[in-house]
Amino acid sequence: MTRLADPQLLELVDALVEAIDTNRLHETQRVRSALEPFGGTNLFDAELRLNGCPSIDQDCICGGDQL
Numbered sequence: 001m002t003r004l005a006d007p008q009l010l011e012l013v014d015a016l017v018e019a020i021d022t023n024r025l026h027e028t029q030r031v032r033s034a035l036e037p038f039g040g041t042n043l044f045d046a047e048l049r050l051n052g053c054p055s056i057d058q059d060c061i062c063g064g065d066q067l
Helices: 007-019 025-038 041-051
Strands: none
Touching: 007 025, 007 041, 025 041
């Protein structure tokens, strides 16, 4: 059994993709890099193409208050 077949890893990747703002390129790359040792990068990339969402409000300060 490979790590990629691990249902917990699949669930983690699905949850991460749902939470990803594709307009935050640096943060998205950090997630990809963190998944690499677990064999989850290809799955992440495939899911991101299908389910990733860009931020709608380009003036949004994600994780902080708007000025």
